[in-house]
Amino acid sequence: MADNRKIAKNTMFLYFRMLLVMGVNLYTSRVVLQVLGFENYGLYNVVGGIVTMFTFLNGSLGAATSRYITFExxxxxxxxxxxxxxxxxxxxxxIALLIILLAETVGLWFFYEKMTIPHGRLEAALWVYQISVITCFFSLTQVPYNATIIAYENMKIYAYVGIVEVLLKLSVVFLIFVSPIDKLVFYALMLCLIQIGIMFFYRIYCNRHFASCVIHIYKDRRLFKEMFSYAGSDLIGNIAVLAQGQGLNILLNMFFGPTVNAARGIAYQVQGAITQFSNNFMTAVRPQIIKLYAESRPEEMMRLVKQSSCFSFYLMWVISLPIFLETDYILTLWLGDYPEHTVCFLHLVLILCLIQTIKTPRSTVFHATGHLKFVNMVVGGILCAAFPLAYILLKIGFSPESVFYAANATMLVSEAASMIILKKYIDYSISDYIKKVYGRCLLVVITSFFITHILYQHIYNQGFLHLVLTCVLSTASSMFFVYVLGMDKTERDKVKNIITNKLKR
Structure with a gap:
């Protein structure tokens, strides 16, 4: 049986870190947006995305590194x-050196020839671009260290470093007001220095605490080739992720300019905050899934996959439901003023994330087995179709929201393909998986949304009290239907025992 106590403990540390980071990030976003303005905020969001586009190979190698370290x-x-x-x-x-070469050649050409940059902001945008390249280099070489910490399930260090990181970022927000240079450039430079400092701390920590991180020069060509081959099988999947993320962001810039990028950036800021709930849960669960496969315990592994798919979705839904109902007021309370399209962008991004949340544990199984080539060719190919589909829709005059319609449609099709392909490598029932994962999740969504929406319409208070009552009602409704419809008898009994034991204390 998986080490549920360790999963719970690690999740607790990660949630402590997340709550602090999320709170400060939401506050700093408000101040940064007000100080920089919509255009500068959008520029920062999209210019760094050009560099990110060149990291597609690193995404494959990062997954390979995490898998191999956890497996061994x-x-x-x-x-x-x-x-x-x-x-x-x-x-x-x-790879980091190769990406710098690409960024300083192809990337610069794209920056000057294809990007929509407001008059008078070219020099500042170029500075942000070059700072992003530097940050990218250090981030790429940091991957093996992060993978080691996660493999050892030492999540406590993430909580402590997260506190320091968030306090440093908070100090940057106040320093922007007295910046002697361009505020956009200053903001990008300070965040770069913080990231580099934290990365060096992690490296020192790993070298002192994990013998596996001691640097030796090995000439193991077979292992080198094996890891590259594994990463290559994941390449299309990572290209697809970038095409749906930064690729669509760049399309929005080309057709509509940086203000629309700012709207997307705000939507993804909210998405990034709330998905940390499910991401932290999966960070704690992922090593357990891989270890169960390494120990040849496929039935326990698939049981954990189903449970983690459901519970990570429930975590996302409990937070997403009040946001769906109170989007306008939440954005106004948070930012004061916000760009056009932000509300619709946020709704569509949350739907996309809910779909992705179910997919993540199942994707970990593919990484554990090492059978990535075929699934990524099929699933990655489907997801990549979002980019040309979105381009066609924008070219014939559709609204900015159409890029998210394209992303959501291709994500749903890829989900069906992924379930069918997994059957080739793991003996599991697709119908049972659909019933116990998708069936339960849909029941929880439909019932909790329907009941909450009815009650929501009868709340006559306005403003902050209305938001509080909506959050209370939606959370209570979601948790009730998760317990009644989203859990089996064994899971409900475990919850009862936990509550009973807590009350006895």
Whole structure:
């Protein structure tokens, strides 16, 4: 049976970090948006995205690194674990240098020729671009260290470092007001320095606490080739993620300019905050899924996959429901003023994230088995179709929201393909999976939304009290239907026992 106590403990540390980071990030976003303005905020959001587009290979290698380190740790082969770490580090340094070359050639051409940048902001945007390149280099070479911390499930360090990081970012917000240089450039530069400082701390920590992070020069060509081959099988999937993310963001810039990028940036700021609830849960669960596969316990693994798919979705839904109902007021309370399209963007992004939340545990199984090539060719190809589809829709005159319609449609099709392909490698019932995961999640969504919406229309108070009552009603409704419709008898009994034990204390 999976180590549920360790999952719960690690999740608790990650949630503590998340709540603090989320609170400060939401506050800093308000101040930064007010100080920089819609255009500068949109520029910062999209210019860094050009550099991110070149990191598609690193996404594949990052997943490969995490899988290999976790897998070898599960087998307790520490000598090979050190080889994997050092091989991954060499690979990431090579890729980082390659991405710098691409960013300073192809990236600069795209920056000057294709981007929509307001008059008089070209120099500032170029500074932001170059700072993003520097940050990207250090981020790429950091991947093996982060993968090691996650593999050892040492989540406490993330909580502590998160506190320091968020306090540093908060100080930057106040320093913007007295910046002696362009505010946009100053903001990008300070965030870059914070990221570099935190990365160096993680490296020092790993070198002191994990023997597997001691740097040795290995010439294991077989392992080098094996990891590259594994990463290559995940390449299309990561290209698809970037096409749906930064690719669509760049399309919005080309057709509508940086103000629409600001609206998208705000929507994804909210999405980034609330998805941390499910992401932190999955960060704690992911190593357990991989270790169960390494220990040849596929039935327990799939049971954990189904449970984690449901519960990560429930976490997202409990937070998303009041946002769907009170979007206008929440944005006004948070930002004061916000760009056009923000409300609709946020709704569509939340729907996309809810779909992705169910998918994540199942994707971990593919990484655990190493069978990535075929699934990523099919699923990645479907997801990549969002980019040309969105381009066609925008070209013939559709609204900015159409890029999200394209993304959501391709995501749904890819989900069906992924479930069918997994059957080739793991013996599980697709119909049982649909019933116990999608069926339960849909029941919870439909019933809780219907009941909450009826009650919501009968709340006559306005303003903040209306928001509070909506949050209370939606949370109570969601949690009630999760318990009644979203859990089986065994899970309900566990919840009863936990509550009973707490009350006895």
């Amino acid at each position: 740790l599960g087998k307790r082969d520490f000598e090979r674990l050190n080889k994997v770490f050092n091989t991954a580090l060499i690979i990431h340094v090579i």
